[in-house]
Amino acid sequence: MTSYLEFEKPIAELDERISELQETADNGELDIAADLKRLQKKSERLLKSTYKSLTPWQKTQVARHPQRPHFQNYITHIFEEFEPLAGDRAFGDDQAIMGGFAKIDGRRVMVIGHEKGNTTESRIKHNFGMGKPEGYRKAIRLMELADRFHLPVVTLVDTSGAFPGIEAEERGQAEAIARSTQTCLSLHVPMVACIVGEGGSGGAVALASAERVLMYEHAVYSVISPEGCASILWRTADKASEAATAMKVTAADLKKLGVIDEIVPEPVGGAHRDHEQACVALKTAILKHLDELSGLSDSELLQARHQKFLSLGEL
């Protein structure tokens, strides 16, 4: 069962009526097949039109949808093999950031990403996708490993932000993020970053400083959460919707600004309504970019990545 978002209320109501009617029809009490079909068509149209014109704040909610595919769903649908690797060799193994060797369409790559978890239990285990220093240091280790063994790096970015807590600070959250960003920017292998859900600030940049950045149609990527921005600049978190619009957090905005390279389409009604279809589109895009990058030499790759960030926002 899909759980509906606040703005999907009209669709939810329609779908409820449809399932009630369906029950009646199943009981064979009345012949309402035509009515049912009409309503289903209406619901589909409504879903399509709603998702065609989502506001930035609505997209933020879609990007955070609890049923949206998460790291392990992508692993299942996109990669035919996954060999998980663990630990930062210094402190621990952070379950908020996962990674390992993987095969995508026969190619060997290193895949690294945030995992938010799908159930209450797993959300706690994965700390809601909020990485700690040991998570970013694991990412650094895996990226360096990929670099030495000539494996392209694919990242799946989905975090509200790096974890803000005492232990994260005392173990050097800022340094871990900075160093992870620096490692991205030092790789001699192709790197494709995918913003699949929330691209939350430094915790996202640390895994997204790649020469190719792909982003799902309804994903968001921003310097601070709309609520955070609103509470600082408007002095109330209630203005999150305005803040989301003003900050330009959507894939279309970021494409225009040159921050991302490709928008990956989602199924009608968002990736959470059809994991498989969403993953097919992402897989196609990842493969296309890996292909394009495969012809470049080590120094050309490094140069392309550096040039991308140096020229961003230039006059």
Added chain:
Amino acid sequence: MSWFSKVRNAIPFIAKRETEDNLWHKCKNCQEMVFLKEFEENQSICPMCDHHGRIGATVRFVQMLDEGSWEVLEAPEVQSDPLKFKDSKKYADRMKTAMADNDYPDALTNASGTIQDHPVVMGVQEFGFMGGSMGLAVGAAFVNGVNHAIDKKCPYIIFTAAGGARMQEGILSLMQMPKATVAINQMRAAGLPYIVVLTDPTTGGVTASYAMLGDIQIAEPGALIGFAGQRVIQDTIREKLPEGFQRAEYLLDHGMIDMVVHRKDLRDKLASVIDYTMSGIKAA
């Protein structure tokens, strides 16, 4: 400023007198009143409690660089207000105010000069300019400072002070993190030292990028340095924060920086660090 002095200062024909406001400095730490002149002559350090006050770019250049050795580098031009951002106020208007209140056009200014005869390029972040926040102008100034240092074959020293990224420039402010990091990598490729001096306060995206990537990490005593803001942490964990949390000394204890250096010793310390890190380069 009291309402009275606000009104008085706004009236042009009444001469501005030397009042308590501009004669005295009240220490933010010990609350003691000190003569402003005495405070400034003491490098903006409270003579009573040794609290290091925040200082801007010009004062920092004067304090750190050899007299007559330095000149300010021109700020690179960047897009202004790329998102046409507006909250309760237009970003463009906030910028106008900030520019009018400050010596330089944005929050990071570089100077080229010498420290005890060692050539350096030095950048100073101005907390007074929109909280020192990092946007396109700060990123461009950082890259420019590094490029000058590479041209001069000398160290780049940055004095950080910032609340974080400049929200009004949205994602482009976030992109200054990798941008500055590319410059640091180029510094590294050129074999030149990159030295960070963390000053009060340095938080957010600035800490999580160029402020933590120095070859040598120095901090001023008592400086607040962290990734997440204290209120955010408190809201997340709902516990009291430990004594001295996110202060320079706390970072030293946790292995995050090399040294905490008193402002009066900073020039000597920088000269020493430069002497060691540049000795091999001179000989080559």
